[in-house]
Amino acid sequence: MNTQIEVANNIEKIKAELNGRARLLAATKTVPPEMINFAIDCGIDLIGENRVNELLEKYPFINRSRTEIHFIGALQTNKVKYIIDKVDMIQSVDRESLALEIERQAAKHNLVMPILAEINIGKEETKSGIAPEEAARFCGFLQSLPHLKLKGLMAIPPKCEKNRNNGEYFCKMQKIFIDISHQNVDNSIMDILSLGMSDDYLSAVENGSNLVRVGSAIFGKRNYN
Numbered sequence: 001m002n003t004q005i006e007v008a009n010n011i012e013k014i015k016a017e018l019n020g021r022a023r024l025l026a027a028t029k030t031v032p033p034e035m036i037n038f039a040i041d042c043g044i045d046l047i048g049e050n051r052v053n054e055l056l057e058k059y060p061f062i063n064r065s066r067t068e069i070h071f072i073g074a075l076q077t078n079k080v081k082y083i084i085d086k087v088d089m090i091q092s093v094d095r096e097s098l099a100l101e102i103e104r105q106a107a108k109h110n111l112v113m114p115i116l117a118e119i120n121i122g123k124e125e126t127k128s129g130i131a132p133e134e135a136a137r138f139c140g141f142l143q144s145l146p147h148l149k150l151k152g153l154m155a156i157p158p159k160c161e162k163n164r165n166n167g168e169y170f171c172k173m174q175k176i177f178i179d180i181s182h183q184n185v186d187n188s189i190m191d192i193l194s195l196g197m198s199d200d201y202l203s204a205v206e207n208g209s210n211l212v213r214v215g216s217a218i219f220g221k222r223n224y225n
C-alpha cells in the first residue's frame with residue numbers, strides 16, 4: 001500500500017492525464033477509511049467498492065459529504081437490501097434477477113437507483129455480465145423497471161499480457177454503447193461508459209470511456225490480508 005504522498009502524487013498525475021476527458025473513480029477495495037478520506041481530501045469525489053461486507057464496515061467512517069459511492073463488484077441478490085440506501089449507483093447489474101431485486105428494494109425505500117449494465121465484452125465463461133449480443137434487449141428490460149435509472153454500460157475486459165492493450169474490446173464496447181444510447185426507448189439518459197482500470201485507463205479513454213475505475217495505480221498493490 002502506498003504512502004499518503006504517493007497517493008496524492010498519483011491522483012494528481014492521473015487527473016492531469018485524463019485532462020477532463022473521463023471521471024476518475026477510485027477503486028477502494030482493501031483500502032482503509034483513513035486513506036480513502038485522504039484521497040477525498042486530494043480531490044477524489046467518487047469511490048467504488050466491490051464487496052458488500054467491506055463497504056458496510058467502512059461506510060460509517062468514510063467522509064461522504066463530497067463523495068459519491070458506486071458499487072462495482074459482483075452483487076448477490078440477497079445483499080441488495082444492505083446497500084440500497086448507501087450507494088449512489090450500482091455499476092455491476094449483470095442479470096435480470098439482480099435487476100428485479102434492486103427494483104424491489106428501491107421501491108421499498110422510495111428511491112430510484114442509477115445503474116449501469118455490465119457487459120461481458122470478452123465473453124469469458126468465468127466472468128459475469130451480459131453477452132454483447134444480449135445487451136440491447138437487457139437494456140430495454142432495465143429501462144422498463146420504474147425504480148431503476150439506466151445510465152450507461154460498464155465492462156471489465158479480459159486480462160491480457162502487458163504491452164498488448166485492450167483497445168479491441170474497448171472499441172467493441174464503444175460501438176455497443178453508441179448503438180444502445182441511440183435506440184433509447186424512453187428519455188432516460190445513457191451517458192456513462194465505465195471502462196478502464198490501472199493498466200489501461202488511457203487506452204479506454206481513447207476509445208470513448210468517460211469513467212475510469214482506478215485502484216492500484218492510486219493506492220499501490222493491494223494487500224488482501
Ligand SMILES: *Cc1c(COP(=O)(O)O)cnc(C)c1O
Nearest residue numbers: 027050072197198213214215216
Ligand atoms: C479492483 C477493481 C478495479 C480497479 O482495479 P486496478 O487494476 O487496481 O485499477 C476496477 N474495477 C473493478 C470492478 C474492480 O473490482
